Amino acid sequence: MKSERIARIEEKCRARGLALTVQRRLILEALLDRTDHPTAEQIHEAVRDRIPGLSLSTVYRALDTLVDLGAARKVSHAGSVVRFDPNVERHHHLICESCGDLDDLDASVIPEIAFPETGGFTVSDFSIHFIGVCERCRHSTARRQNHV
Numbered sequence: 001m002k003s004e005r006i007a008r009i010e011e012k013c014r015a016r017g018l019a020l021t022v023q024r025r026l027i028l029e030a031l032l033d034r035t036d037h038p039t040a041e042q043i044h045e046a047v048r049d050r051i052p053g054l055s056l057s058t059v060y061r062a063l064d065t066l067v068d069l070g071a072a073r074k075v076s077h078a079g080s081v082v083r084f085d086p087n088v089e090r091h092h093h094l095i096c097e098s099c100g101d102l103d104d105l106d107a108s109v110i111p112e113i114a115f116p117e118t119g120g121f122t123v124s125d126f127s128i129h130f131i132g133v134c135e136r137c138r139h140s141t142a143r144r145q146n147h148v
């Protein structure tokens with residue numbers, strides 16, 4: 001699955017006259033391995049041992065290229081740093097107000113939403129952020145309250 005996806009992305013790179021360099025490939029693999037919507041810093045941390053001298057700005061650029069190629073998406077919400085998502089299918093996010101965790105929510109669990117009719121704006125996709133408290137945080141709050 002993963003290698004198929006990498007092959008498809010490699011093809012897209014070639015079509016644009018870009019090489020899927022070893023660096024880009026390792027960064028892409030590191031992103032595909034994660035479901036926690038990592039930041040560029042986290043990806044940098046994950047691969048820097050394997051790419052000597054890799055700078056954070058190179059990671060940013062590589063991730064931006066992957067976003068341009070449609071291989072990843074940027075996810076951000078107010079007050080948070082930009083995170084990267086290898087899941088480019090339509091899905092939504094559950095954001096914990098307490099710890100900032102960002103989880104995927106399958107689009108099929110919410111009712112179908114039609115693209116709005118607008119004047120000049122062409123809607124191509126949408127993503128909903130549901131804000132709340134994650135299970136882990138809810139448990140730790142409950143524990144704290146029980147002790148008081």
Ligand SMILES: [Zn+2]
Nearest residue numbers: 096099134137
């Ligand atoms: Zn939380």
Ligand SMILES: [Zn+2]
Nearest residue numbers: 085087103104
């Ligand atoms: Zn996601």
